[in-house]
Amino acid sequence: MTQRNRILSEPDVLIVGGGIVGSAIFRECARNGLSVQLVESRDFGWDVSAGSTEMAHGGFRYLMALADWPLVFESLTERELLSVNAPHLVRHLNFYMPVYKGDGTTFDFCIPRVPCMPITVGGYFGAGMWMMQAGMILYKVFAALGLIMKGFPPNKDKIGYKKFKKAQMLKIAPQLNPDKLVGGFRFTDCKIEDVERLVIENILSAERYARDTGIAAEAANHAVAEKFETAPDGRVTKVGIRDALTGEVFSCRPKIVVNSTGVLIDRTLEKAGIGEGRELIRKVSGSHIVSPRFLKSPDLTEAYAFWIDKKILFLISKGRDRLLIGTTERDVEVGDGINHNRNFKADIDEITAKTKSRFPEYARDPEKDMYYTRVRPLLRQPGKTDPKAVSRRDLIQWSGKSPNTVSVSGKLGPARHLAEVATKGILAKLKPGAKYATTHKDRYPGGEIEGCMDDCSARLRAAWPDIDPVTLENVARRYGARHAGVLELAKEPRDLDKIVSQPDSQPLCALLFSFKTEHCATLSDAMARTGTHKLFGQGLDGAAKAADYLGEKLGWDAARIKSEIDGYKNFIAERCDTV
Ligand SMILES: Cc1cc2nc3c(=O)[nH]c(=O)nc-3n(C[C@H](O)[C@H](O)[C@H](O)COP(=O)(O)OP(=O)(O)OC[C@H]3O[C@@H](n4cnc5c(N)ncnc54)[C@H](O)[C@@H]3O)c2cc1C
Structure with missing residues (x-):
């Protein structure tokens, strides 16, 4: 042992x-x-889990299948519970859903035990806006009901929606393509910071x-x-x-x-x-592009959801200056010798084209973009040919x-x-007959903060006035109530050096913390645990610095340091290839 x-x-x-x-x-x-x-x-x-779009969302699109309504209901309820029990990791975003002519007017309506029916309601009388609004109302009712049933008061600010005319939508998001824009909505869903x-x-x-x-x-x-x-x-x-x-x-x-x-x-x-x-499982891959943030709005809680071709394209802030854009659906094989996480050029091109159709100024940046793909383990449903239609x-x-x-x-x-x-x-x-103890009101260890996240950050700034507030905010946003464990490891300035030289990076001592308290066994584990820096050249620039630091703290010799760096490079090559 x-x-x-x-x-x-x-x-x-x-x-x-x-x-x-x-x-x-x-x-x-x-x-x-x-x-x-x-x-x-x-x-x-x-x-x-780590390679998903990282949203705790109801799944607006799934409302098109009656059989999926329980899933949407549960997802909305759990979304709200997560934001209460893990507020350091899960936050509400303001999603704008600009509606273009034709959006939401063609869809597959599915009811249990009957093949899905392709429906086209036509572009008359603003049909797309009506369809979307019907979805918004259901979304709101489900979230409110779910919370009440779990014993929480529904937070009106977080579960409501707002409808906009075209001119209002363009005022909010002037970078949108005005052509065929009809209007839009704002609603909320949650993002998990580093699953x-x-x-x-x-x-x-x-x-x-x-x-x-x-x-x-x-x-x-x-x-x-x-x-x-x-x-x-x-x-x-x-x-x-x-x-x-x-x-x-x-x-x-x-x-x-x-x-x-x-x-x-x-x-x-x-x-x-x-x-x-x-x-039992149908393997459906999905790709993402992580691009430099081209949206002019400085509001990092601003996100977009576009209904294009019967599915949703998301644009979400990732860190302070990146956008996560995705995703796609493609049946793939999983097996020995197959890198099931490989990227497909066609999928990356599809995301690019869709993004450009809504934000004409968007262009890929080969120097700075990063792509990643993962495979969804979906329920195999006989008779469903289109991977988009799989529940x-x-x-x-x-x-x-x-x-x-x-x-x-x-x-x-x-x-x-x-x-x-x-x-x-x-x-x-x-244990037949044993009473079930539910976790739905239990905070996660990092979630046991008093007040809201802003209070938590303010307390950190007061307690550690010598530490840069951005570093404190980064630590608070990943470790929540466990922040002291990280910061108490900062005995000398080097401990607070960033792993990669980006504002979102965690300090080096967070790596040590993950070895001491979070089952880390390798440099790759620790780099993954510390989050967002993986987006900046996958943290490769920081790998040697991180390995040297850990080597000194944990007593690794030169051979171990080298093998940890090589291991990390292999790990990244396997997770994120190019297209
Ligand atoms: C592109 C994409 C976007 C997505 N976006 C979202 C989203 O925004 N919101 C959402 O809710 N869901 C999303 N999903 C779905 C969600 O990510 C997955 O359904 C979920 O992460 C599956 O979790 P899991 O634990 O079943 O699988 P995994 O995270 O893959 O965990 C399975 C684990 O089993 C381990 N394992 C395998 N064999 C063995 C073995 N023999 N011994 C020990 N361990 C083993 C593997 O190493 C792996 O870590 C998305 C999925 C994809 C692909």
């Missing part, structure tokens, strides 16, 4: 896959007194529940579940877990196995010899071949709700 990873030999639950879904289930299990082991083959949240950090908050929260109640909850990264032994009835009896950094192998004999391996869900079942004989509904599938295995997948925003439903099923099997 290594000092780094502790693997429980006989937990109630083994969770394989430490993205947003696995980490959220880990938290729910710990809250409910189940001993639980989480294993992640790379680093927590590194794959799809990796929310994944870590899930893990820290679970560990705290476990400490409070005396049950065991262990999270191990770089721990690959690779050998599955089953009983004659298909029950998984033993899982071999290999520490990818040390080569050590552990055995785990769980009562229940949760398969939350995202796009690898089907492969994991096959590996365990309990494949369903049909694929984003959750998957909670108890195996037909193995009575103690459940596969779970779903979106980021409502992951807590998904985890709650999945864990209720697990609890019912392990």
Whole structure:
């Protein structure tokens, strides 16, 4: 057993896959007194979760399918809960939805058990505006109802919408293409700042529940579940877990196995010899461009959503001077030797063309742009040919071949709700009749701040008057109530040097903090944990500086420093290639 990873030999639950879904289930299990082991083959949240559009949104587009209304309802409710329980990571954005002639007038309307109906309502009487307004009203009602049902008063400022005429829309956003613009709306949705950090908050929260109640909850990264032994009835009896950094192998004999391996869900079942004989997951990739911010407005909470070609194109601030633009939908393969996170030129061109059609002055900047693509693990729905039409509904599938295995997948925003439903099923099997303890009113560790984020930043400025306020704000926005742990590591000026020379960068001591308190084992883990700098040349410029710093603090020799830098370069090359 290594000092780094502790693997429980006989937990109630083994969770394989430490993205947003696995980490959220880990938290729910710990809250409910189940001993639980989480294993992640790379680093927590590194794959799809970190490479998404990072929105906790209701999903305006999903209103077009009646069967998806519960998903929109849950997503809006969870969006608001996240903004209350993790205010340092989740904030409301003001989305403008400019409506162009034809937008929203052609869509697929889907009701359960019937093939989707393509509908065209025509461009008469401002039909697009009426359609969008109907969606806005539903969005508002769902968010308000969801909050009331969870015992929170609905915050009118955050859930309402406003309608604009064309001239008003152009006044707000003069860079918009005026041609065929009809009018527009403003509504709110939330952005998660660096999903990796929310994944870590899930893990820290679970560990705290476990400490409070005396049950065991262990999270191990770089721990690959690779050998599955089953009983004659298909029950998984033993899982071999290999520490990818040390080569050590552990055995785990769980009562229940949760398969939350995202796009690898089907492969994991096959590996365990309990494949369903049909694929549960449809793999649909989506690309993003991260461009220098070309919007003239200095308001970083200003974002855009355009309804183009039956789907939504988002433009969202990423850091102080970047815009995240996306996304696309394309069926892809996932398998050995395939880099499923590769970018497709056609997708990047599609995003560029759509952005230009709405903001004519937009142009790609080959020097500064960055592209990234990830693959959505979507519910496979027979009969749906167009990847755009595939529902984003959750998957909670108890195996037909193995009575103690459940596969779970779903979106980021409502992951807590998904985890709650999945864990209720697990609890019912392990402790029939036990009362479920819900987490919906529990703050995440970093979310335990008094007052709002502005109060938190003001307190930081008063407590650390010698530290640059931008650095303090960056630390507050990622670590929330845990900020003191980072700042107390700043013993000399070097500790506060930025990892990369960009205003959004975290200080070097944040890297050390993640080694000390957040299960970091490699430079790549620490760089991912510290967030936004990954957008600036992927932080490659800062890699040597960061490795030297950590080397000094953690006693790495020259060979270790070099191998950490090489490891980080490989990690980046794998995550973000060019087009
Ligand atoms: C382009 C794009 C944009 C998106 N935008 C949004 C959005 O704005 N809002 C939203 O709510 N959702 C969004 N999504 C969807 C959302 O990101 C995913 O549904 C969600 O992140 C899936 O999380 P997960 O935990 O299931 O998967 P992952 O994050 O992929 O986690 C699965 C983990 O399992 C691990 N694993 C695999 N095999 C093993 C093994 N044998 N042993 C141990 N570990 C293993 C992997 O390393 C991985 O870390 C988007 C998705 C994409 C692709």
